Amino acid sequence: MRRWRPVLFALGAILALVGLLWIGQGLGYVQWPSSSFMLQQRAWADRGAFLAAAGLVLILLSRRLR
Numbered sequence: 001m002r003r004w005r006p007v008l009f010a011l012g013a014i015l016a017l018v019g020l021l022w023i024g025q026g027l028g029y030v031q032w033p034s035s036s037f038m039l040q041q042r043a044w045a046d047r048g049a050f051l052a053a054a055g056l057v058l059i060l061l062s063r064r065l066r
Contacts, residue, residue, distance in 0.1 A: 005065045012058030015051050022048025 024030040026045020 019052030
């Protein structure tokens, strides 16, 4: 189980950062080109919130492994 701790932590950090990026795009803080596939801002903000929450759960799980 000790081998999974850094993997879960890294995956959780990546998910949380991508989620925060998508939330920022959904709120209008991050501007994407008009040819981008990320034009529906509200939907991407919701998906980003889910990813950020999942990433934080993985980080907490990795901290509980000994």
